[in-house]
Amino acid sequence: MNLSLDAEALYVQLRDGLRPLLGPDTRLVGIWSGGAWLARRLHADLGRGGEAGVISSRLHRDDFGERGLAAGAHATALPFEVDGADILLVDDVLQTGRTIRAVLNELFDYGRPARVRLAVLVDRGGRELPVAPVLAAATVAMPPGCKLRLAQEDAGRLTFELHDLPPGSAAAASAAPRAGEG
Amino acid sequence: MLSRRNPQLNRQGELIHLLSIEGLPREVLTHILDTAGSFLAVGDRDVKKVPLLRGKSVFNLFFENSTRTRTTFEIAAKRLSADVINLDIARSSTAKGESLLDTIANLSAMQADMFVVRHAESGAPYLIAQHCAPHVHVINAGDGRHAHPTQALLDMYTIRHYKRDFSGLTVAVVGDIVHSRVARSDIHALTTLGVPEIRAVGPRTLVPADLREMGVRVVHDMDEGVRDADVVIMLRLQNERMSGAMLPSAGEFFKRFGLTSAKLALARPDAIVMHPGPINRGVEIASDVADGRASVILPQVTFGIAVRMAVMSIIAGNQA
Numbered sequence: 001m002n003l004s005l006d007a008e009a010l011y012v013q014l015r016d017g018l019r020p021l022l023g024p025d026t027r028l029v030g031i032w033s034g035g036a037w038l039a040r041r042l043h044a045d046l047g048r049g050g051e052a053g054v055i056s057s058r059l060h061r062d063d064f065g066e067r068g069l070a071a072g073a074h075a076t077a078l079p080f081e082v083d084g085a086d087i088l089l090v091d092d093v094l095q096t097g098r099t100i101r102a103v104l105n106e107l108f109d110y111g112r113p114a115r116v117r118l119a120v121l122v123d124r125g126g127r128e129l130p131v132a133p134v135l136a137a138a139t140v141a142m143p144p145g146c147k148l149r150l151a152q153e154d155a156g157r158l159t160f161e162l163h164d165l166p167p168g169s170a171a172a173a174s175a176a177p178r179a180g181e182g
Numbered sequence: 183m184l185s186r187r188n189p190q191l192n193r194q195g196e197l198i199h200l201l202s203i204e205g206l207p208r209e210v211l212t213h214i215l216d217t218a219g220s221f222l223a224v225g226d227r228d229v230k231k232v233p234l235l236r237g238k239s240v241f242n243l244f245f246e247n248s249t250r251t252r253t254t255f256e257i258a259a260k261r262l263s264a265d266v267i268n269l270d271i272a273r274s275s276t277a278k279g280e281s282l283l284d285t286i287a288n289l290s291a292m293q294a295d296m297f298v299v300r301h302a303e304s305g306a307p308y309l310i311a312q313h314c315a316p317h318v319h320v321i322n323a324g325d326g327r328h329a330h331p332t333q334a335l336l337d338m339y340t341i342r343h344y345k346r347d348f349s350g351l352t353v354a355v356v357g358d359i360v361h362s363r364v365a366r367s368d369i370h371a372l373t374t375l376g377v378p379e380i381r382a383v384g385p386r387t388l389v390p391a392d393l394r395e396m397g398v399r400v401v402h403d404m405d406e407g408v409r410d411a412d413v414v415i416m417l418r419l420q421n422e423r424m425s426g427a428m429l430p431s432a433g434e435f436f437k438r439f440g441l442t443s444a445k446l447a448l449a450r451p452d453a454i455v456m457h458p459g460p461i462n463r464g465v466e467i468a469s470d471v472a473d474g475r476a477s478v479i480l481p482q483v484t485f486g487i488a489v490r491m492a493v494m495s496i497i498a499g500n501q502a
Contacts, residue, residue, distance in 0.1 A: 056220070058220070059220075059224075059232040059233075059234060060232065060233060064234055064499050065499070067499070068196065068496065068499025068500050069217060069234070069495050069496050069499045071213055071216070071217075074220065075219065075220035075223050076220075076223070105233075108229075109227050109228065109229040109231075109232070110227055110228055110229075111228055
């Protein structure tokens, strides 16, 4: 698959696209792990007060029966009152929507937010649930067998890693930001 | 299918039963401790439940009495959304002469997904793990003098919580070590996690000499045993041992091996005091130490719930 995604350039688009979408009380919450890196950086770059939240999908995943409990210590940390909050979830890659479903369940274990929206770096298609972001810095069509993962270097620079590329697969890529349907 | 190498692990090396700490690699122990960390916060949420074991039935099979362990397993299973069935086996079928495996076969026919087993016979949980259906998981909640792996894991969690790292620690395990499944499991866990100095402290009659072969320092003097220790794990002196010839009296034991504030002062200033409970005040531990600044006995109980949630959710997610 011949696809080049410049994670740093997409980050700039995401950051600039988010500015008009954030109210003074909007809370950024990054989905562990890639989304959490993005949320922390956005939080600093956009001059938000306090700390960005981190949320993990692992306790609500619907593939627990097949894949078991994911390794690693990633606990949800929401440093604000969830009841009545205006929350913007941030993730690196949106595909099936199952992670978002799990994360929404996790979020509601902490309270009843007033509104929850989603922004992602890349929407790669392949939705299996009715989930739509309000902002995706890039929308690409990728075959399901291909894994796209955000990586963070020691200095904080973001890159995309592509794994398990099936030979001869093609993808249409458009790097234009889009307004989501959600 | 049970692996011949270690019946607790599947072919991929993943945990499917928890029967003993012995033979488990460090990564498995660390994975459990890390996972427990993320479960600890579940108790602080509005909704103190996660759905990982929703629709699963956990049978608590206590062939031996226990309030604390059974209750914390029950809370752990309920926080994971499992249906929990408590069976006081000591007073039911076995009293009528039913064999252990017949009891298990009957409970399996009730669609059990997990057995939490406490039994006076060492090895009983192994026997159950070998004879239950492939989808059923078994946790040893204490078998004879053999093992009490979840207690050891919550002890390790407690140590890591307060000391951060195992690599520079001196840990003293004090008391009736020869009869203690907790001591045995703790020593295996401390060894696996790389604690450089482990001391087994107690009278000759209550400390097996062959512990030296496991790299444990055997000490028969309390002052020497607790000196400069970072962690002091006191064991319950089981009253039933008093009747034998193993000890002159409880008073004599307390004088020599009881943890008083004077003895504790020999340990490091930031030492922590642990105890698996129930404590015998004035027998193995002085009241002011049990309630004192160094005591982490009650946090151990809280951590025990998170650790048991971690074990249950990890094994339930792995296929035999």
